[in-house]
Amino acid sequence: MGMTLAEAIIARHAEREVAPGEFVEVKVDGVLANDITAPLAIQAFRALGAQKVFDPARVYLVPDHFTPNKDVKSAEQCRIMREFSREQGIVHYFEVGRGGIEHVLLPEEGLVLPGELVVGADSHTCTYGALSAFATGLGSTDIGYAMATGRTWLRVPHTIKVIWRGRLRPWVMGKDLILDLIGRIGVSGANWCALEFAGDLLPALPLDDRLAIANMAVEAGASCGLFPADEAVLSYVSGRAVRPFQPAAPSPDAAYHQVLEIDVGGITPLVARPHLPENVVPVAELEKIPIDQVVIGSCTGGRWRDLSVAAQILRGRKVHPEVRCIVIPGSQRLFRRAVEEGLVETFLAAGAVVSPPTCGPCLGGHMGVLAAGERAVSTTNRNFRGRMGHPESEVYLASPAVAAASAVLGRIASPEELRGGR
């Protein structure tokens, strides 16, 4: 029988045919951990009695969550990771000042490629589905085992196919598409499933938008959100790929658990209200909701297109006097480009603060933690209670377009509401 994209990639790595629901052992092409999850993974690695990682060029270690170190305890966590990297001769360890947020960084560095199977001790490892890789988040013990053996176990997911037809309206971005989908199916709508994206919209969907979409697949419970290895994907990885790769494709007679067809022309700028990503409503239907903070950054909304859309809106405008606007380019490379191309100047002139690449406020770590009763609009991916600070704070998830417009108007707003348009 035909295979879905997820099944095709898993079968290749299990070196046998697979069916949904089966438990299989697979070899992995890359293994990722960060400053929160690596220390536990290293503990597990040692507890296994392992001496050497399976391949020092395929273990990726990224200090990004509490870096630059926010306090003594997080500094200790980072040190464990740094020392392990030196001891093991890890090729792709990214020191502060030469790295960025893991899921922005790894695609940029050509470390995740079409047809590959990658596991990471971070739930948003599913981001690499945008590059047509089966990539999924695991816990630290799993990652310690994978670092030691180059293998892991998986339950082969069922696949839900999402077909997007039509053209996007102005200011509607990948972030709105994935919020729309999560709003339809709910935060556990794809639990234990993979998502596979298709439809005539795809050629017009920029890669950065696809990365934002795949990133939030886990917010519907999915293990991965996969895009086909089309033109856009192949041209993105060409020139970056650190090794040869072989894309996979779904067969025409693949069996899907569910097929959703969505006309994207009906989608307007959206937000997810607190405290779940499934609480999705059009911005146009909201009452006037004042805000205290805007965050434009993270592995969902801190890429080049996110920064440029935000800059387009903030150029020549000012952040509302009662709002703090925090802009965080997702990687050092993006930060430099944003300086060179004048985006940083635009943000600073508007009265925003620009932070070095870090997860920071996305998980309530540092660089913009919320106080009790405060409300933020954020381009990040989770608005769980207390996610960005005090349990009594509120997070509205939105695209960078909505976030930037909200920063200017001091309330949750769509860019269409700004005078002078653009």
Next chain:
Amino acid sequence: MIYEGRAWAVGDNIDTDLIIPARFLVTTSPEELGRHCLSGLDPSFAGKVAPGDILVAGRNFGCGSSREHAPLAIKGCGIACVVAESFARIFFRNAINQGLPVVECAKAKRIREGDVIKVDLDSGLIKNLTRGEEYPIAPYPKFIREILSCGGLIPWARGKEA
């Protein structure tokens, strides 16, 4: 494998940020994490739990971040077993890997806070001793049972080598 204890009841979509908020992720010690277990929901929770108690939840328990600190915090505060209507995928495997039994039960919501329940993995049944009711539970695949009976992924993998 049989677990008997007092139930603590929580709702649907309990995410790992509620189980152990990110600001406590600066350690990997189960005891220290355990002191903050479920503090996103109720800061006094960990202090009320007695060793061997059972956590009972609704749908999609453990959604969100992949932090393995979540099952560690639950174990660290003394919870012996988690029963839920359903679990999020990453949390489920993390719990198994750490040797924390997580049990899917469609009738989980019949269990009320304070009920004394007996979870019997071998016979596939939960007995509610307070209410005199019984609920069937989904059996584990063989592979998962193997890992759990070794006490987690690491002892299981070490056993495989030997």
